[in-house]
Amino acid sequence: MRQARQIKLGAFLMTDGHHIAGWRHARATANANVRPDHFLRLARIAEAAKFDAIFLSDSLGVRDTNLDSVHRTSRHVGFEPLTLLSALSVVTHNIGLIGTASTSFNEPFHVARKFASLDLLSGGRAGWNLVTSSGEEEARNFNLDHHIPHAERYDRAREFLQVVKGLWDSWEDDAFLRDKVSGTNFDPRKLHVLDHRGRHFSVRGPLNVARSPQGHPVVVQAGASEDGRDLAVASAEAIFCAHRTLAEARAFYADIKTRADRAGRNPDHVKIMPGVFPVIGRTETEAREKFEELQSLIHPAVGLQLLSTVMGVGDLTGYDLDGPLPDLPETNGPKSRQQLVLDAARRDNLTIRQLYLSIAGARGHWQVVGTAEQIADALEERFVREGADGFNIMAPHLPGGLEDFIDDVVPILRKRGLFRSEYEGTTLRENLGLPFPRQPAERSGVSSVAAE
Amino acid sequence: MRQARQIKLGAFLMTDGHHIAGWRHARATANANVRPDHFLRLARIAEAAKFDAIFLSDSLGVRDTNLDSVHRTSRHVGFEPLTLLSALSVVTHNIGLIGTASTSFNEPFHVARKFASLDLLSGGRAGWNLVTSSGEEEARNFNLDHHIPHAERYDRAREFLQVVKGLWDSWEDDAFLRDKVSGTNFDPRKLHVLDHRGRHFSVRGPLNVARSPQGHPVVVQAGASEDGRDLAVASAEAIFCAHRTLAEARAFYADIKTRADRAGRNPDHVKIMPGVFPVIGRTETEAREKFEELQSLIHPAVGLQLLSTVMGVGDLTGYDLDGPLPDLPETNGPKSRQQLVLDAARRDNLTIRQLYLSIAGARGHWQVVGTAEQIADALEERFVREGADGFNIMAPHLPGGLEDFIDDVVPILRKRGLFRSEYEGTTLRENLGLPFPRQPAERSGVSSVAAE
Numbered sequence: 001m002r003q004a005r006q007i008k009l010g011a012f013l014m015t016d017g018h019h020i021a022g023w024r025h026a027r028a029t030a031n032a033n034v035r036p037d038h039f040l041r042l043a044r045i046a047e048a049a050k051f052d053a054i055f056l057s058d059s060l061g062v063r064d065t066n067l068d069s070v071h072r073t074s075r076h077v078g079f080e081p082l083t084l085l086s087a088l089s090v091v092t093h094n095i096g097l098i099g100t101a102s103t104s105f106n107e108p109f110h111v112a113r114k115f116a117s118l119d120l121l122s123g124g125r126a127g128w129n130l131v132t133s134s135g136e137e138e139a140r141n142f143n144l145d146h147h148i149p150h151a152e153r154y155d156r157a158r159e160f161l162q163v164v165k166g167l168w169d170s171w172e173d174d175a176f177l178r179d180k181v182s183g184t185n186f187d188p189r190k191l192h193v194l195d196h197r198g199r200h201f202s203v204r205g206p207l208n209v210a211r212s213p214q215g216h217p218v219v220v221q222a223g224a225s226e227d228g229r230d231l232a233v234a235s236a237e238a239i240f241c242a243h244r245t246l247a248e249a250r251a252f253y254a255d256i257k258t259r260a261d262r263a264g265r266n267p268d269h270v271k272i273m274p275g276v277f278p279v280i281g282r283t284e285t286e287a288r289e290k291f292e293e294l295q296s297l298i299h300p301a302v303g304l305q306l307l308s309t310v311m312g313v314g315d316l317t318g319y320d321l322d323g324p325l326p327d328l329p330e331t332n333g334p335k336s337r338q339q340l341v342l343d344a345a346r347r348d349n350l351t352i353r354q355l356y357l358s359i360a361g362a363r364g365h366w367q368v369v370g371t372a373e374q375i376a377d378a379l380e381e382r383f384v385r386e387g388a389d390g391f392n393i394m395a396p397h398l399p400g401g402l403e404d405f406i407d408d409v410v411p412i413l414r415k416r417g418l419f420r421s422e423y424e425g426t427t428l429r430e431n432l433g434l435p436f437p438r439q440p441a442e443r444s445g446v447s448s449v450a451a452e
Numbered sequence: 453m454r455q456a457r458q459i460k461l462g463a464f465l466m467t468d469g470h471h472i473a474g475w476r477h478a479r480a481t482a483n484a485n486v487r488p489d490h491f492l493r494l495a496r497i498a499e500a501a502k503f504d505a506i507f508l509s510d511s512l513g514v515r516d517t518n519l520d521s522v523h524r525t526s527r528h529v530g531f532e533p534l535t536l537l538s539a540l541s542v543v544t545h546n547i548g549l550i551g552t553a554s555t556s557f558n559e560p561f562h563v564a565r566k567f568a569s570l571d572l573l574s575g576g577r578a579g580w581n582l583v584t585s586s587g588e589e590e591a592r593n594f595n596l597d598h599h600i601p602h603a604e605r606y607d608r609a610r611e612f613l614q615v616v617k618g619l620w621d622s623w624e625d626d627a628f629l630r631d632k633v634s635g636t637n638f639d640p641r642k643l644h645v646l647d648h649r650g651r652h653f654s655v656r657g658p659l660n661v662a663r664s665p666q667g668h669p670v671v672v673q674a675g676a677s678e679d680g681r682d683l684a685v686a687s688a689e690a691i692f693c694a695h696r697t698l699a700e701a702r703a704f705y706a707d708i709k710t711r712a713d714r715a716g717r718n719p720d721h722v723k724i725m726p727g728v729f730p731v732i733g734r735t736e737t738e739a740r741e742k743f744e745e746l747q748s749l750i751h752p753a754v755g756l757q758l759l760s761t762v763m764g765v766g767d768l769t770g771y772d773l774d775g776p777l778p779d780l781p782e783t784n785g786p787k788s789r790q791q792l793v794l795d796a797a798r799r800d801n802l803t804i805r806q807l808y809l810s811i812a813g814a815r816g817h818w819q820v821v822g823t824a825e826q827i828a829d830a831l832e833e834r835f836v837r838e839g840a841d842g843f844n845i846m847a848p849h850l851p852g853g854l855e856d857f858i859d860d861v862v863p864i865l866r867k868r869g870l871f872r873s874e875y876e877g878t879t880l881r882e883n884l885g886l887p888f889p890r891q892p893a894e895r896s897g898v899s900s901v902a903a904e
Contacts, residue, residue: 021635023630023632023637024632024635025632026632028632030630030632031628031630033662034572034628034662036541036542036572036573040542059660060561060660061656061660062643062657062658062659062660064643064645064658067640067643068640070640071636071637071638071639071640071643072635072636072637073637074630074637076637076638076660077623077659077660077661077662078660078661079569079572079573079661080565080566080568080569080661082534082535082538082566083534083535083538083566083569083570083573084538084569084573086534086535086536086538086539087538087539087541087542087573088542089488089539090488090492090539090540090542090543091542091543105559105561106562107557107594107595109512109557109593109594110558110562113532114532114534114535116532117531117532117535117536118535120486120488120531121488121531121535121536121539137656140654140655140656141561141655141656141657142559142561142655143559143653143654143655144654145654171529176483176486178475178482178483178526180475180476180477180478180480180482183473183476183524183749183751184523184524185475185523185524185525185526186523186528187523188519188520188522188523191514191516191519191523193516201595202592202595202596202597203592203593203594203595204513204589204592204593205514205593206514206516207514207529208511208512208513208514208528208529208530209529209530209531209532210485210486210529297635299635
């Protein structure tokens, strides 16, 4: 009997919460970014609730240009994701461990190795969220004065991924014999040298980590641009995306599934998991009050910086917070979002304060404020109407916000048959319903040369 | 009252053991390189015995040129050290966690970040063993056809270490306030930008990890060359070295301590910890038999490859194992060790088999074969006569060899007052008797420019 399609759930653990002022909330761990026990608790409650995975984002620098804003936020420092996930791997048993690593500021050998190692440590629960990075402040920590252009980053990312997957295939599944009596540790015919020589990388291999339980850790991507979609359709097994409306979500979902089908992949093997930022109350009014409480914790310096970033302008300090947005010069920032914000400001006569509050919160992700039933309804609709295969839960503050979702929303989804009561398997692949990767059928035992 | 000088102990965890055929021993975990629980057990018994640290070496490739030998050994694959140490960090409480990372094939931002993260995960128990790497097979995994020359590697290593230490000083000890009420997360005057621009690296900083419990993870080095000694004296806090004889050990010890003193450092703050390979029996005869048992597990293909490597010759296959070493052509390998082996071969009329057995085992490290009392005597002598501040225990097979050392030798050292019964502190620094690093006194809050 085929299992009915069910919602996949990830817990996106942004340290103390996804709301920009979440760290100030009474139920947030204010020093979460130096407390492994905070993350251990989160991983354990998500696992007890049968979440598919926890998810850690990453950046490789501190965006410290506006110190007046930055020093009022908690986003600037944290654990390095692979070290943190490795720590969590030995104190959890079923939940997937998805970490972010940049293809722009790493070497494929290191990335292949670390995720294979995490996959072994966790018994097959590792996932790699591939990003190309986008911050100037990151480039400056890696010998560059400016960031690599978008197209160049994606060209590098494609080759990077090809090398990583090749390295993961260094050892066949049954290469290791470890026969003490005969003294044969592995079958030398089942060791493969990659010998990759490409535009960005020369990597001989083989990888010095044994074949890991999943064969390949699960590959996740987030890019929504054309290049990002192309790369995702070619190789991602899950996509973390941001859509505010059902229409947007459905359009993205249909586009990716169609492209995957056209590329000869099974569309079921590309899981689409948008972020959702839930604020839960016993009544809708209580939920709105909870949200307003969070919003009231945003310091104006932080709100103005947020608005400046979105509008692509340098500084809005000095303007009356409770007055209208001034006329702004044309910029070369992302036009569409700027225009949306401008239109809203003019249409609704919003003050600067109202404007920054309107874009704070879920950071472009889907924001649902209501009762547990209402939130379950919204998730069900988006899932059933093919806007998502699952969701990445972005709790406003942590651990409290995740606890609320698990206590209040998950049981409703479960009662409706929309979410599991037990893990289907022991690996992240098995729980997400992804196939075990087959190894290349034809290879020389000594060397196989990749495309130039 | 000043504590008498005591021996420091590290457990050098070479997967299934340091003897090249150790994995074939009945008491070795044959699949240790995919078993986190193996390492967890080792870390726990070393911690119960009050060892200062566990130590993981590293290499960034598989030396697969002679598959006939390689496939009979277990050294080729294993966990990536930082992921493994992170996993161990949350299931241990006192023992130091020292991992190796190469300055030739990494970026300083990544290394600073990962070790700071490990230091936070472990509550102040991280150590970084800085190596410059030496294998061609490693270079080929990182876009190079040949390895970087020795002097160039050390020039890069010096600057690399300078950047890493600078990044570790990004945040002052008391930078973080995390005051929910005022909304002040950190004091912006206590954030420092490195702005390093040097010959090898441009790294702006600041590091995106909070100041870690030790301030700086402990810096360890292994290089014995002139460049290696210079770098160690300038900045290492512990040195892992290899000396077979007491005379060699004393000469090295005196040289390093004198140089440290001359460089204005407290010689006590450079701990010299040579490796020791112990084979323990209830009688001396039993110990010798145990060693012979291990030696008998070395396959001739493995022995010949070992000999070829040491002699710097391509292939000795085809020669009579029980005949003499043939005349060999001059090579450009390391001359001194070749000459020692050749001299021994000629002097004692050794066969090829006898010759490779004589260099197998401890891989150039000090080998002690005897009763627990004899081994304790040898360690005490080397410690008291200033050949060492402590030892890195290189068990022939694991976990058995480490269990034997802990059960049989450690209690004798303890009874003699040479080894602790309780940890002195909670951090690796405190247990090793190393000072907490002070931060630069004079710095701008915005930017400090490093030497060009």
